Amino acid sequence: ELKVEQNPLFLSMQEGKNYTIYCNYSTTSDRLYWYRQDPGKSLESLFVLLSNGAVKQEGRLMASLDTKARLSTLHITAAVHDLSATYFCAVGWGATNKLIFGTGTLLAVQP
Amino acid sequence: NAGVTQTPKFRILKIGQSMTLQCAQDMNHNYMYWYRQDPGMGLKLIYYSVGAGITDKGEVPNGYNVSRSTTEDFPLRLELAAPSQTSVYFCASSQLWTGSGNTIYFGEGSWLTVV
Numbered sequence: 001e002l003k004v005e006q007n008p009l010f011l012s013m014q015e016g017k018n019y020t021i022y023c024n025y026s027t028t029s030d031r032l033y034w035y036r037q038d039p040g041k042s043l044e045s046l047f048v049l050l051s052n053g054a055v056k057q058e059g060r061l062m063a064s065l066d067t068k069a070r071l072s073t074l075h076i077t078a079a080v081h082d083l084s085a086t087y088f089c090a091v092g093w094g095a096t097n098k099l100i101f102g103t104g105t106l107l108a109v110q111p
Numbered sequence: 112n113a114g115v116t117q118t119p120k121f122r123i124l125k126i127g128q129s130m131t132l133q134c135a136q137d138m139n140h141n142y143m144y145w146y147r148q149d150p151g152m153g154l155k156l157i158y159y160s161v162g163a164g165i166t167d168k169g170e171v172p173n174g175y176n177v178s179r180s181t182t183e184d185f186p187l188r189l190e191l192a193a194p195s196q197t198s199v200y201f202c203a204s205s206q207l208w209t210g211s212g213n214t215i216y217f218g219e220g221s222w223l224t225v226v
Contacts, residue, residue: 097207
């Protein structure tokens with residue numbers, strides 16, 4: 001059974017600081033997604049990582065994938081309040097592209 | 112730019128009632144999915160479909176039914192609603208996985224409360 005674990009579950013950080021969210025998964029997969037969800041809203045796609053060593057960056061967010069370790073990270077650089085949200089990783093599998101989600105990381109950036 | 116459209120956005124049901132959550136996409140995607148999100152949790156797959164007339168169970172299918180008569184529509188039916196079905200329901204769609212990275216598009220969500 002494929003399991004996806006994220007940590008931490010809750011992260012309170014000050015503006016300007018750096019931090020990393022970790023996503024571990026239990027079975028080999030060829031794709032890893034990162035989503036952002038604001039309260040009461042739908043999911044916004046951030047990154048799709050497809051290969052070992054893949055790194056993608058958008059603004060203050062950078063995601064990486066290590067398929068051998070079954071680990072993805074989402075690194076936040078110089079956090080700002082606008083980044084406050086819940087971040088989910090999800091592992092895709094099969095030709096049908098079903099997703100198994102982590103439990104999410106609630107990020108609160110304090111001024 | 113409709114994308115994935117879900118209705119209704121909010122609904123309160125009494126225990127034992129039935130209802131259908133509607134989902135439509137205008138991107139000609141073959142694959143459609145229904146997920147549920149319980150408070151403070153990630154999404155779990157209820158059912159999915161790979162094309163008109165073809166559906167299959169996901170992780171948590173009990174208490175739900177689906178049909179796919181057209182490419183565009185993928186309704187989710189709740190029979191005999193129970194409090195455990197109180198959740199936020201998301202419909203999603205995507206193209207066939209090609210290995211080069213497919214965006215999965217999510218609807219705005221449907222908030223369902225069973226009392």
